[in-house]
Amino acid sequence: MPRRVPFERAIGYGQAMTDDPIALFDRWYAEAKAAEPNDPNAMALATADAGGRPSVRMVLLKGHGPDGFVFYTNRGSRKAEALAENMQAGLLFHWKSLRRQIRIDGAVSFASDAESDAYFATRGRASQLGAWASDQSRPLADRALFEDRYAAMERRFEGVDVPRPPRWGGYRVAPERIEFWQDRAHRLHERRLFVRAGDGAGDRQRRRWRAPSHSDHWVRSPAPRRTRRRTARRDRHSSAPHSATCINAEHPRRPARGTTPSPVI
Ligand SMILES: Cc1cc2nc3c(=O)[nH]c(=O)nc-3n(C[C@H](O)[C@H](O)[C@H](O)COP(=O)(O)O)c2cc1C
Numbered sequence: 001m002p003r004r005v006p007f008e009r010a011i012g013y014g015q016a017m018t019d020d021p022i023a024l025f026d027r028w029y030a031e032a033k034a035a036e037p038n039d040p041n042a043m044a045l046a047t048a049d050a051g052g053r054p055s056v057r058m059v060l061l062k063g064h065g066p067d068g069f070v071f072y073t074n075r076g077s078r079k080a081e082a083l084a085e086n087m088q089a090g091l092l093f094h095w096k097s098l099r100r101q102i103r104i105d106g107a108v109s110f111a112s113d114a115e116s117d118a119y120f121a122t123r124g125r126a127s128q129l130g131a132w133a134s135d136q137s138r139p140l141a142d143r144a145l146f147e148d149r150y151a152a153m154e155r156r157f158e159g160v161d162v163p164r165p166p167r168w169g170g171y172r173v174a175p176e177r178i179e180f181w182q183d184r185a186h187r188l189h190e191r192r193l194f195v196r197a198g199d200g201a202g203d204r205q206r207r208r209w210r211a212p213s214h215s216d217h218w219v220r221s222p223a224p225r226r227t228r229r230r231t232a233r234r235d236r237h238s239s240a241p242h243s244a245t246c247i248n249a250e251h252p253r254r255p256a257r258g259t260t261p262s263p264v265i
Helices: 021-035 078-085 113-122 125-133 143-156 225-237
Strands: 042-048 054-060 063-065 068-074 088-095 100-110 168-182 190-196 216-219 245-248
Touching (some): 021 088, 042 068, 042 078, 054 068, 054 078, 068 078, 088 168, 113 168
Antiparallel strands (some): 042 088, 063 068, 068 168, 168 190
């Protein structure tokens, strides 16, 4: 059984604070690798086509750093078609046993051929052949057809290394916003949002993050006076969802900068 993390674990508070979201990502990712039984690198990838129609599916993170978060796929797939129309994406990690999520939004670019070749070479031979056999997102009459294609690829590449298929490669999501979310007791969750400062032009190493103060908590707004007692009683006895608004602990009447007041449920 994976270890359950207590609600009380906060977003790096009490640990060394950082204004570098990539460093915080690294720390949470390392903890996810230790805690999650399957695929700690699984993330939802959201795309939207030119008409604004959204679509989401899981992919695996295969590399990351200040320049972005990389996944690999078939460049003829439905997600690739959406990206060809709109090179923007959202990523979402949800690590259930840690009660955490990380949201990342940003512009998408192709990973270089050299980078895609290098990653493809690390895949098992069966996965490499599968990439040749699969016409991702295109319906097949039956599974036997796919197995026939796979067998044909086994024959085609018998005795030689399997090269990367031309229609298969990497995409990099360059983060413009990274939001860390930690579940806490009574839905008093904590969020920490980093927004890329500037337009990103020039030396990438000098691109900086605008991070809200770590006192930006998401806390429940006070209930209206007449319902306050009833709400307090309900909270003691129930874990039913209730609405909350963003309140900056330093400026209780003003929403935190860089965040949008909205229900937290
Ligand atoms: C945990 C998990 C990880 C996955 N990883 C990938 C991946 O890294 N690349 C990929 O192309 N598909 C991956 N898939 C399959 C996709 O979710 C999806 O079914 C496929 O890419 C076709 O999506 P599309 O039709 O939107 O292009 C994964 C599925 C799951 C459940």
